[in-house]
Amino acid sequence: MLTLVLRVHFTHIKLTIDICYVSILWCCNLITCYLDVTIWHFQDPAAVVVDHSGYAVSATEGDHTLIASDDFININLLFSRYMQQAPVLKVLSASPITFSANPKSKVTTPPSLTGTSIIQA
C-alpha cells in the first residue's frame, strides 16, 4: 500500500520533489515520504491544502493540513517508454474531499481548487 504524507502550502517556495522520486525508485511497494510541495496559486496567501478525512493523525497538530494520500500514478508507467516523452507527470493527486482554504477562517465562497484537480507532486 503506497502512502504519502505531505503538507501543501501554496506560497511555500521549498520544493523537495526529488525526495519523492528517489523514494519511489528505491521502494516501489511501501513508501512513506513527508514532503512539502509548492503549487503557486494566487489565492489567499494563508491558503493551504486541507483534507478533513485523509490527514496524518497527530497528538499535537490538529489543523488537518498534513495530508495522507495514496492516489499514486501507476508505477509501471514511470518505467515505460512514455516517461521519455513526458518529463512532467502527475505522480500524486489529492483525494476528492480535499480543498484549498485558509484553515483559520470559515469558507463562505466555493474554493477554486478541490478534489483530484489539486496536484500534489
Place this chain on the structure above:
Amino acid sequence: MARNLGGLLALLFAVSICGAVTIPGPVSDAHRSAALELFDGSFSSLEEAYEALRVFEILTIGNKPDVSTTTCKKVVENLGSSSPVKDLFYALKVNDILKCKVNGDVFKDIALRLKATVNDASTLVEMYYSIGSLVLIKDQASDVDVLLTDADGSFHSIKALSQSDGRWRYSSNNPESSTYAAGLALEALAGVISLASSEIDQSRVNTVKNDILKLFDSIEKYDDGTFYFDEKFVGGREHQGSLSTTSSVVRGVTAFAAVTSGKINLPGDKILGLANFFLGIGIPGDAKDFFNQVESLALLENNKVSIPLVLSLPATVYSLSKKDQLKVRVNTVLGSAAPPLTVKLVQAFRSNAKDSAIESKELQYDQNNGIHFLEAFPDNVDVGTYVFVFEIALHDSAGEKVYATGGQIHVPIYVTGIIKVSNAEIAVLDSDLGSVETQKTLDLAGNDDVSLSANHLQKLRFSFQLTTPHGHAFKPHQAFFKLKHETKHEHIFVVGNTGRKFEIILDFLGLVEKFYYLSGRYDIELTVGDTVMENSFLRLLGEVDLDLPEAPEKAARLPPLPVDPYSRYGPKAEIAHLFRAPEKRPPQELSLTFLGLILLPFIGFLVGLLRLGVNLKNFPSSAVPATYAFLFHLGIAAVLLLYVLFWLKLDLFTTLKTVGFLGAFLLFVGHRILSHLASTSSKLKSA
C-alpha cells in the same frame, strides 16, 4: 522579481505563523539521538572536540564514541608546545572533561606565560582566552599559582572597552561594538574576579551589573514572548548569528552571577523568554548551533539569577469521544523535575470568541508520572479550537533558588468530537408557488440514494442539521454541495446556515448560464468536514435529471476539461485488425472437371508411345552399360518427379537449381549409354 520577493515574504510569514503555534518542550531523547549523529567522533580541532564532549556531558549520553586516546594526545601536544592562547584555552577545556594525564610542571609554565599575556593583551579576545585558561588551570591543578596580582588593572582594561548601552568593543582601536563581545567580556570579568588575590572593589562590580541591566534593555522580542539577542550592525567583522550571540550573553551573565555576591535584578520573564528561545529552535542541524543551544540550556538550568521552568503539553488535540484528559508537564529546560508547585487553568476561551468556557481550575498532580492533569473537561467545553491559559504557582517561596515561571501561558488546544448529522431533506420546489413537487427524507449515515428530476423553472432545496456532542449547533469549516455532470463537469456550492439548520436552494432559472445549458444527469455529492469533527465525510446523495433549455446562440461555450494524464500516457485500446475478405472460389465440380481435362494430354502421350511400338529389346545386357541405362532412366524419372513437386510446393528458384544438377547428371549418363548403343549397332551392321 516581484514574485520572488512576494514568495520570500510569504515564506517569512509562514515561518512566523509556525513559530507562533510552536509550544517548546524541554530537552528530550530526540536531542540525544541528534547529538550522536552530529558529533561522530572525528574532530578537526580541539574546539570541536570540546563542543562534542561538552554536549555529551550535559545530555548524559553514555554510548558516545571513545575519543579519549587521540584527543588526550592532542591535548598534551598543545599544552607542551608554545601554542596560541586560543588552542591552550580549548586544550584545557577538553582536559577539564577528559582528565588527561598532564605533568604538573606543564601547568606552571603555562600559568606563567598566561599571566604575562593578560598584562600585555590588547584585544578582548586575547584577554578572554588568557583569563579563561587561568581559571581552568585553577580548577585542574590546585597547587599552581594562578592568582592575578594586578586584578584591578585587568578588570579596568576589560571594563574600558564597554559602551554606554551595555555592549562591548573588541579592542580600543576598533570602534565597532558588539553584543557577542559583551558576553565574552562578562565571562572574562568573572574570571578576573575569581582569580583576584584581593577582593575587587564592590563599586566596580556594581557598575558591571548596571551594564548587564542595560544590555538586557536592548534585548529583542518575538510576539510569543521569546527573547533573544542580536547584533545591531550586520556585515561587520565575524558577524555572529542570534543563536551564538544569545549564547555568549547567557554564558557571560551566568558566569558573572556565579562569582559575585548579591543578585542581578533581571526580570524573570526575560530569563524564561531566553529559555523559550533556545527550546523553540528545535534541534539544530549544525554542530556549533547544537552546542550553543545545549550549553546555554545547561547554564540556564542551574543559575543564580533565576531558573526557568517550562510548561509543556504532551498533546494539544483532545477527543471528547475518547474522554481524553488534559495533561500538563512542568520541567526545567533540560527535563529535570520542577520544585513543588501547582498548575492552575486560569481561563479557557474559544479562539474566535472572548467568552470564557472554563473558570479558574486547579489541576491535580500525579506523583508517579510527574503530570498535572484535569480529570475531565467541564460540560461547557464543546468541540472547537480553544486557547487555554495556565499559571504556575510555586509552593515554597522562601527557597534558596529563584525560579522563573512566567505569567500566563497561552496554549492553543483542539477539542474534537463526533458530530451528529440529522434532519436531512432534499426537495424539488416549483419556482413560482413554492410548492413542494418532490420531497425525500435522507439518512446521511445510511446508503439510500435519491433520484430526482427538475427543469429550469424549478428549484432544488437541500437541508440538514449538525449537532455537537453537547447538543449545540455546529458550523463546519467545509460544507460543499456538488453537482457533477455525466461529462465530468462539476459545480460546487457552499451550504450556508440559517439558524441551526444548514440549507441551500438552487434556483435553476438563475443557474442555466452557470451550468452552460447542459441538460442530463447530475450526481449530487455532499462534503462536510472540520478540524474538530471526527467523522468528516464525503457522501453521494443520488442524482438529479436536469431538463434545461437549449443554449442561445451567444451563450458561453463549455470550458474544456483538463486532460487526464492517465488517458494520455496509459495503454491504448486494443487494435482489432481487419483482414481482406477471401476472394470467391469456383464450385468444386468445375475444378474437378478441369483437372480431368488437364490429365487428357498425358493419357494421349501414353497411347502414342504404345502405337509407336516402344519396347525394351535394346536394353543392354552387360553390367556396365546396364548401369548407365538404369541411371539414365532414373534421372528422367527424377525430372518428372521434380515437375510434380514444383506444382505442389516448390518455388521457381529451387526448381531451377535442382534441374541444373539433374541436367548435368543426365548429360553424362546419357552420353555413355548412347555411345554404347551406337557401337553395338555398328558392330551389328559390320557383321
